Amino acid sequence: MSKPPTQSPCDPAMPPVVSPPLPSLSQSPTDPGFVQNPYPFYDRARALGPLVRWQEYGLPVATRLAAMNALLKDRRLGRERPSGQRCPMPAHMAGFAALQADSMLELEPPRQRHLRAAVQAALTPAMVAAQAPVIETLAGALVDAFPAHGPFDLVTAYTEVLPARVILHVMGLPEVPLADLQRWSEAMVRVYQAGCDRAAEDAAEDAARAFVDYVTRAIVRRRARPGTGMLDALIAACDAGAGLAPAELVANAVLVMNAAREATVHALGNAVAVLLAHGDADQRRAWLAPGQIEETVEECLRFDPPLHLFTRHVYEEVEVMGHRLPAGSEVICLLGAAGRDPARIEAPHRFDPYRPSKPHLAFSAGVHFCLGAALARLELKLALRTLFTRCPVLRLTAPPVYADSYHFRGPGALMVSPG
């Protein structure tokens, strides 16, 4: 994940210099206007050039889809901090750091490839497809529980609950209290958000320890009485010596649950907000009709993705759009801006599920391309279809309020009325 816009004590005093020098611009990632709508800033950045310097992060930013795609696929860059720059996490985050050290998302091949293969083998296409009736049942039960009269908050009633229930079912851990999963995953990803402070670090550490403790005890129980969930498949891989050591099993089980919950909650919230804001009941019926719904989900991911910014470390000098990024530097890929690049998308700020091509980087690219993309797409499709089939005239009673959680983007509240 990306680091928050604070200078880390491990960063060199004189960071490696990009040449020729980059145009520079300023934008606080916690500014209320930016939080509610970051896209005008992305346009400003793009207008300055394909590579610009974001002052608050102190880093170069790729603003064009083509450049980001190239950087994400270039093996001379990666997520893992170069060994010469090992930055020990503070002592008060030792538990959190231990989890990160075994998480595929914080590593590069060959270790990341082995971990990813082991986890991917536990989430096969057949297993994803088999979730469809479960997702529909879980979504239907949530809609059944909506208040008969509005306004009510659709985030707490639907968009933040369904992805949590789905991933717990996929893992085979339906007994985990949703409030615990939410507290753990929110506290852990908070470390990557703008404005993270000591209290947030302490909360992340507590959450990491509690989550590890829970998963470790669940593994003991499941060894004694195996089930059929993804966790059982991961345990079997670990016990068979198939590329997953015990600590890696725990770390990547936690990663999957956090990644699945956080990203899908925000993606579903954004998609619902977009469909409510941009279409009436008749348009939504057409957008979500069989044969069109997959295209509409893709347009939602292009138009308003949930994860906007990730960084990459540069291991060997690379040239991007006429600029040299030196070894030892770090660069931001602005995934949230990729789907709005006018060089690739006509009228990119128009929501149009019928546009013939919908290029985006919502799931990233390269070796870290989202491992759960197929499940996420299925979940979005079924969640939107269930919601709008059962509540066709659902309407916003107030504009969506986006949460101050950059680099995540998603509504903190969606006040709606069912009729």
Ligand code: HEM
């Ligand atoms: C709409 C929902 C989702 C979005 C937009 C999303 C997005 C992403 C992105 C952008 C990355 C890569 C970050 C980078 O390149 O630095 C990623 C990685 C990952 N995602 Fe997702 N994700 C979603 C849902 C899920 C789900 C449902 C799961 C699990 C079932 C999942 C599991 C993972 C894992 C394990 C990784 C790490 C892959 C690796 O490092 O090789 N994600 N996701």
